[in-house]
Amino acid sequence: MNGASLSSFFAMGGYAVYVWPAYGVFIIVLLMDWLAPQFRRRRVLREVRSRMARQDGRKARASAPASLEEEGRGEGLRLP
């Protein structure tokens, strides 16, 4: 493709004003749609990590009185 035909390709027979914005919107909107969850994923994992760090810190502090039950669903029936 030489220079002249390339520029005529971009000119789209005088309809560049309509064709290229359409394709631009297509690409930009889908790119945004693609990137949004990637950023959100990073944020979510960061939050999980910081929560884990907080819990570890609490556990370390609480380990002084020794046997504290592991967090979870370990409830049982305790008779008085």
Add this chain to the structure above:
Amino acid sequence: MANWIPLWLHKLSSPPVFYRFAGSLRPWAITLAVLLGVIALYGGLVLAPSDYQQGNDYRIIFIHVPCAWMSLFIYGVMGVAAFIALVWRIKLAEVIAMASAPIGAAFTFITLVTGSLWGERMWGTWWTWDARLTSELVLLFLYLGVIALYHSFEDRRQGARTAAFLALIGIINVPIVHFSVNWWNTLHQGSTIRLLGPSTIATSMLWPLLTMMAATKLYYIASLFGRARVDLLTLESGKDWVRQIAQNEVRG
């Protein structure tokens, strides 16, 4: 005989299993989508001859039509997922329904913009109250309503179920809107946009169109999986498998 279907479906609907499954499929889907998209664009923008009647601007249809189709298709997927979420209360179905909504809204938005660009060229106006454009606009509002309702709840799962109900109401609404707007158009003698005229389409135009349809489908799968994976991470952020992923990410 149908015993095996619920079994593998049940397994797949477990969040960590689906997370891995979607993660392994997603790169393939997006690669194929981009590849097909580039081929379709090349075919549509370069190889297809310019139409002797309409000039070059008909090339908008190579994105307008696939996007319009996807906007309806995704609403259908969302409706099915919403139905499953409400009847069987499956977490994955809620996630799929809610992850579909923004993608569908994006495609609807593209359809509207490209449609109005086309309208500007054909009738010298950005917006005409044509039956199809109006229905598409209503569809966009339905998507936005679902998204807004979902985000107005503090509890994600409750928001998802409520928005799923709205999506189902919308499914009944779309044909009614289309019918009423059509009736309204005959009453007011509005204009009709015909991107694909009754004339037969040349093969040189048809194959890029179909390729682009395949590309948008694959893109939807890839984007849906990406969003669903993040939503699952958020929903299950207290579970061990998410913690493991969070830790591995920091090392990797």
Add this chain to the structure above:
Amino acid sequence: MNTVASAPSLDTPAQRGAPLLEARALAFYRQDEAVFGPLDFSLTASELMLIEGDNGSGKTTLMRILTGLLRPEEGELFWRGERLTWDRCSGEVVFLGHQLGLKAELSARENLAFTIGLHGHRNQSGIEQALTQVGLSGLEDEPVRKLSAGQKKRVALARLLLVPAILWLLDEPYANLDRAGIELVDVLLEAHIAHGGSALVTSHGAVQFHGGEPQRIHLHD
């Protein structure tokens, strides 16, 4: 974390046939964190159960599940031996929650008349007597918005007398009540139990109950 401590009750369910209300491994989570549970208990006729626990230990959540307004995440509930759905027990259960369900613009009499009507009855002659019984005679036609918090509670308690229900679910019935009011709740409960009714009562404090030793469930945070 929850620990279930069940005191030895007067009757075991087996002695009385199918229990009125039975919970098996009932649990509820919010965002993966246990609100309460796994809980096992059963309630037969003429029995009172106290659900004790601090604020935020899941008492109200448990109550809402027992009414059927909320679905348990895990476990099962049975009403007279059948799986509990929200329409199965309605009419046999009356619920008194944090929000009393009274209209501030209506009088006590009008509020109670609505309750009677809602339960499908027409005869409103009992209203006067019920309001006297809860100590509100003379205030029948005052708008509820002008009553004190304790008086509002008494109006809601009068509802228990007007609606024929076997199971009373009372969420914090003692809150906002003075000494006489607390006694009133006890009297109402004793009379209900004596007539073959059952009740589930949540409370964050100690409860004096004279009609025998109630079952106790303790919810820990």
Add this chain to the structure above:
Amino acid sequence: MIETRRPGLAHACAAVLRRDLTLAWRLRGDMVLPVLYALIVTSLFPFALGPENALLRRIAGGVVLVTILLAMLLAMDAMFRSDIEDGSLEQLMLAPQPLAVMLGMKILAHWLATALPLIVVAPLLAGMLHLPATVIPVLLAALLLATPLLSLLGGILVALTAGTRRSGMLLALMLLPLCVPVVIFAAGALAAAQEGLPWIAPIAWLGAALVLAVVLAPLACAAALRIALDS
């Protein structure tokens, strides 16, 4: 043992209706607001468009319809709000009556309290914009069918937002797609009547939609409420 009698549905319906109408009457100041709003909006149109009779006459039908729709939207958020806040809704859900029927009664009471006053002032609004007197019966017929339809659709959406914080804008966004057909047929009937064309068809469509909605909307409303409050 304590005996439980068979509950009477008719008494329950009457009780709900009587209570909600009594409440509406006690708070009648709130009832006047939508009417006032409709009057203000309608009187703004001539200021914006100029007092040309011909122009106003042409847009009168549509303006009155849209104004009444917006006025209803204004009052819609309050349909179940106070019942959720004071716990009455829980009592309603636990009553030994079909919830859908009870909610249908609540929607009916809400329609009587908010839409009926608007329909009463509709001829006045139409007169302000010089709608021909011959079209006013069609306007009233269209409103009598369209407003209950909007109340029923609104009831479902209000039930869906029951678990959220106050959200008037959200309700508008959700209602817009649903009310498009209603507006189209109601305004279509008016336009046809104004041009002297037969207007029965759109009115009949509205009537058919109303019959369907009367049956289905309370059921959907009950289902939506159970989903939205299940937290």
